[in-house]
Amino acid sequence: MRRRILPGLPLSLGITLFYVALIVALPLGALIFKAASLGPEEYWRIVSSSRAIASYRVTALSALAATAFGLVFGLALAWVLVRYEFPGKRLIDALVDLPFALPTAVAGIALTSLFAQNGWLGSILASVGIQVVYTPLGIMVAMFFTSLPFVVRTVQPVLEDLDPALEEAAQSLGGSDGTIFLRVILPLLTPALLAGLSLSFARSLGEFGAVIFIAGNRPSSTEITALLAFIRLEEFNYSAAAAIASVLLFTAFVMLAVTNYLQARALRYMARA
Template sequence: MKRRVLPGLHLTLGLTLLYVSIIVVLPLGALVYKAASLGFVDYWRIVSSGRSVASYRVTVLCALGATAFNLIFGVALAWVLVRYRFPGRRFVDALVDLPFALPTAVAGIALTALFAPNGWFGAYLAGIGVQVAYTPLGIMVAMAFTSLPFIVRTVQPVLEDLDPALEEAAQSLGGSDSIIFRKVVLPLLTPALLAGVSLAFARSLGEFGAIIFIAGNQPFQTEITALLTFIRLEEYDYQAAAAVASVLLITAFVMLAVTNLLQARALRYTQRA
C-alpha cells in the first residue's frame, strides 16, 4: 500500500473546508448579511450617494492607473531579473518582496515623506509643477508600491521555465526582437500576466494603510472607498459600512471571474499553438 505524507482525503478536506469557512466564508457572509439587512431601497441609497460614487471613481481609476504602470514596469523588472546577471541582482530580487513584509502604514508614511512638497522627490517634482502627495497621483504611487510584487512574482517563474529554443528558432527564421516578444514570448506569458494583473488590481482596490497618509483624504477628490468604509465604522453606522464595502467585494468577484475566463481562453490558445 502506498504511503501518504498527509492524512486521508476526508480528514484533509474537512480541515481545509473548516479553515476556509472560518477565515474566508464567515467574515464575507457576515458582511453580506449586514448589507442585506438594509433592504434594497436603503442599500441603493447608500451605495449610490454622491460621496460613495466619488470614492468608487477615485479608487477604480487610481487602481487601473497603478495596475497599468505595474504591468509595464513589473514585466520589465521580471525580465531583467531572469535574463541578466549583474552585481546586486539578488538584492534587487529581495526588494521586490519588500511590500509583502513591510506594514502598509509604514509604507504610507515613507512614501509621504518622500513625495511631500518638502520631501526628497516631492521638492524636485514641485519645482517642475508636479504634486504627488495629497493628489490622486499619490494614491496611484501607493497602490503601485504595494501591488508590484504580484505581477513580478507571477511572471518571473514563467520566464524562468520558458524554453530558449523557441526564441532561438524564431530568431533563426529572421524574426526581430520585437516580433519574437510579441509572437512567441507574450502569448506564453499571457495567463501569468492575467493572474498577476487581477491580483494587483484587487490588492489596489482594497489597499488602505499605504494610501491614507499620502492621499489627503478629501471627500469627492482623494477619498478612497476603503477609507469611506472606515469612516462609517467610526460613526458606528455598521450597515452603511457593510453596504459600501460590499461594492468592493462584488467588484473583486466579478473581476476575478472575468480574469479566470480570460485565463482559460489564453491557456487553450497556448495549448493549440
C-alpha cells in the first residue's frame, strides 16, 4: 500500500473544512448577518448615501488605475527578472515581496514622507505642479505599491516555464519581436495575468493602512470605502459598517467570479490552439 505522508481523506478533509469554517466562513457570515439585520430599506439608505457612493467611486477608480499600472509595470518587472542578468537582480527580486512583509501603516507613512511637497520625490513633482499627498493620485500610489507583487509573482513563474522553442519557431517564420510577444507569449501569460490582476484589484479595494496616511481622507474627495466603514465602527454603528463592508465583499466576489470565467475561457482557447 502506498504510504501517505499526510493524514487520510476523512481527517484531512475535516481539518480543511474546520479551518475554512472558522477562519473564512464564520467572519463573512457574521458580516452578512449583521448587514441583513438592517432590513432592505435601511440597508439601501446606508449603502446608497451620497457619501458612500462617493467613497465607492474613489475606491473603484483608484483601484482600477493602480491595477492598470500594475499590469504594465508588473509585467515589465517580471520580464526583466526572468529574461536578463544584471548586478543587483537578487536584491530587486527580494524587494518585490517587501509590500507583503511591510506593515501597511508603515508603507503609508513612508509614501507620505516620500511624496510630500518637501519629500524627495514630492518636491520634484511639486516643481512641475503635481501634488500626490492628500489627492486621489496618492491613493493610487499607495494601492499600486501594495498590490504590485501579485502581478509579478503570478506572471514570473509562467515566464520561467515558457518553452524557448516557441519563440525560436516564430522567429524562424519571420515574426517580429512585437508579433511574437502579442501572438505567442501574451496568450500563454493571459491566465496568470488575469489571476494576478484580480488579486491586485481585490487587494486595492480593501487596502486601508497604506491609504489613510497619504489620502487626506476628505469625504467625497479622498475618502475610501474601507475608511468609511471604519468611521462607522468608531461611531459604534456596527450595522452601518457591516452594510458598507458588504458592498466591498460583494464587489470582490463578482470580480473574482468574472476573472475565473475569463481564465477558464483563456485556458480552453489555449487547449484548442
